[in-house]
Amino acid sequence: MFGIPEPWWSVIRAVVWALFIIIFLAVNAIVAVWLERKVSGRIQRRIGPQRVGRPIGWAQTIADVFKLLVKEDVRAEATDKWVFLLAPAIPFAAITLMFLVVPWGKNLIPLNLNIGLLFVVAVTSFEVLGLFMAGWGSNNKWALLGAMRTAAAMISYELPMVLAILAVGMTAGSLNMNDVVNAQSRVPFILIQPVAFLIYYIASLAEANRTPFDFTEAESELVAGANIEYSGLRWAFFFLAEYGSLVGTSAIAATLFLGGWRGPILPGPVWFLIKTYLLVYVAMWIRWTLPRVRIDQLLDFGWKFLLPLALADIAVTGIVLALL
């Protein structure tokens, strides 16, 4: 096409998609932080931000981004230089990679990978690597404790999450994200696999370090967790990644359980965004409703309740599908 040889054409296509996803994640962080503050305000019977960008405060986070851009980037003497400096980039890269296999509409998918579900599971684990690098590289006791807890949460909630995704793969008979969406053309999987949806959603809150599982940053006991030594734009990137992770897990939940981009009248990407942000809103609602759990409660819940439940769900799904 246009005299450009084929391999270069796919490179251009990939670059355009990557730029789109990166811009989407940046805009998402700005919108989601604003939404979170508005939602928390409403739930606590306050108004939330309103001064910058009257009357709803829409420009507040944009102003915050520019403020963070010109803030001093302090790196304490005791830190491990390169580990400390590069740690904020890792979670962001992991989330960008997660969107590689998420379909936005019919034929609107960056890469139609035949092992899409497995790919999602694989790349979500990278996020914790960045947080652990931050915790270790900071050479700070709070940060180290926060990072250790993040790792504990990851290894405990990865398993129920992987098994819930596996149940979806069994029902759809494929690990391809497009096939999973097409299998939901009549009934979304939330009605067929409600248990798997609940397991996935709870585990994804833990993976995204959201309340009630946000003991990794537990302001009241650990001050801020792994990102405590960071300031300026590096600190901002942890937040960007956190909200990216929230929208990423919500997008995957919307794709796997709510029928993805399928819906009447409106075009596919619009339905995809509606479903995704509906789940983002539910996560915010949960955050401002429930208190934080203790770390031992979290591990108990993960290993002694969610994991057996997820294994039972796999077994029941297998038996039911074999009988049908």
Add this chain to the structure above:
Amino acid sequence: MDTRSFIDVIVFVAGGLLFPIISFGIARLLAPHNPTPEKLTTYECGVPVIGDSRVRFPVHYYVFALLFVVFDVETAFLYPWAVVFKQLGLFALVEALIFIAILVVGLVYAWKKKVLRWV
């Protein structure tokens, strides 16, 4: 496996890493930089820092980590089965159930041995 998949993955990894790194470069040009000795100390609630954090740290949950490896490998085995189990039929289903049952026994054993505890 075609080359396009690899091109896409490489481009996404590069983009995901370059965007933060370029942003840090821009912030370095815009942000002030005037360190003082006090500013460069590690934060510990404002009091002078006691020791280093490179100390021997009790990782309570190393048993969880071991169990995690076992179960993660298990799920890696179940993924291929999940895709084709409709074609493989009853035999494969019973085998997979036995496989899951063995792992459940392992989990119950760890549970009874009281290793699933954050001490």
